[in-house]
Amino acid sequence: MNKKNKFGQNAEIIFATLSSEPNSEINDFEKIVDEILSVDNVVRHVAIIDYDGNIMHKKINENMKRLTSEMEDVAHAADLNIRKKMRKMLDNSLGRTTFIHSIRERIHELFFYTEYFQIYVTCLRNLDKQSIMRISDAIESIIRKRIPY
Numbered sequence: 001m002n003k004k005n006k007f008g009q010n011a012e013i014i015f016a017t018l019s020s021e022p023n024s025e026i027n028d029f030e031k032i033v034d035e036i037l038s039v040d041n042v043v044r045h046v047a048i049i050d051y052d053g054n055i056m057h058k059k060i061n062e063n064m065k066r067l068t069s070e071m072e073d074v075a076h077a078a079d080l081n082i083r084k085k086m087r088k089m090l091d092n093s094l095g096r097t098t099f100i101h102s103i104r105e106r107i108h109e110l111f112f113y114t115e116y117f118q119i120y121v122t123c124l125r126n127l128d129k130q131s132i133m134r135i136s137d138a139i140e141s142i143i144r145k146r147i148p149y
Contacts, residue, residue, distance in 0.1 A: 029057035032146050036121060037061055039138045042131070044107065045122040047073070053081035056117065067106065067122075080111070080118055098149070099140065101132060110136055114147045 033046045037059060045067075047058035055077050060066060068076065087097045100111040108127060112119040121139060123132065143149070 028146070030059075032119075032142065033057050033059045035142050035146075036119070036139050039142070040123075040131075040135050042124040042127060043121060043135065043139075044124060045120075047077065047120045049077045049080055049118045049120060050116065051081060051084060051118070053078040077120075080120060084113065084118060099136065101136065108132055110139065112140060112143050114143060114149050117147060119143055119147075 029048050033048065036046045037043050041061070041063070043061060044064045045058070045060045048056040050056055055073065058073065084097075091097075096113070098113050100109075100113075102109040102111070103125075105125070107125050108123040110121040110123065110132075112121070119139070123135060127135075
């Protein structure tokens with residue numbers, strides 16, 4: 001995982017500056033993912049992806065079955081990277097995208113964008129809008145405390 005991001009910097013090194021323990025960036029990714037999964041038992045999947053489309057860390061709620069294969073996860077991460085680049089074209093006129101909520105037939109998708117990472121979260125589909133917003137606010141609070149926005 002020594003890939004450079006679009007800024008020519010190693011994403012793990014950038015993230016490590018947030019950590020109080022030397023060389024613990026991978027543990028920090030894991031801690032953030034675990035903290036997001038613990039927000040509510042309807043959170044099914046969390047992934048931290050850099051802006052080159054590399055999955056830094058991901059985890060599925062242990063009480064839920066996988067909906068996608070490993071290969072689909074990698075392809076989806078690359079797709080997220082392309083979508084982010086498309087949105088970036090409007091940053092000067094509309095401002096930076098920081099959050100997106102998408103509804104699929106089987107899941108809710110929550111996309112959080114920070115300076116260096118995308119945090120992709122899925123939740124069960126049967127949630128109402130108020131529950132999704134409550135969960136989104138809790139996740140955003142975790143992200144803002146742990147990752148530069």
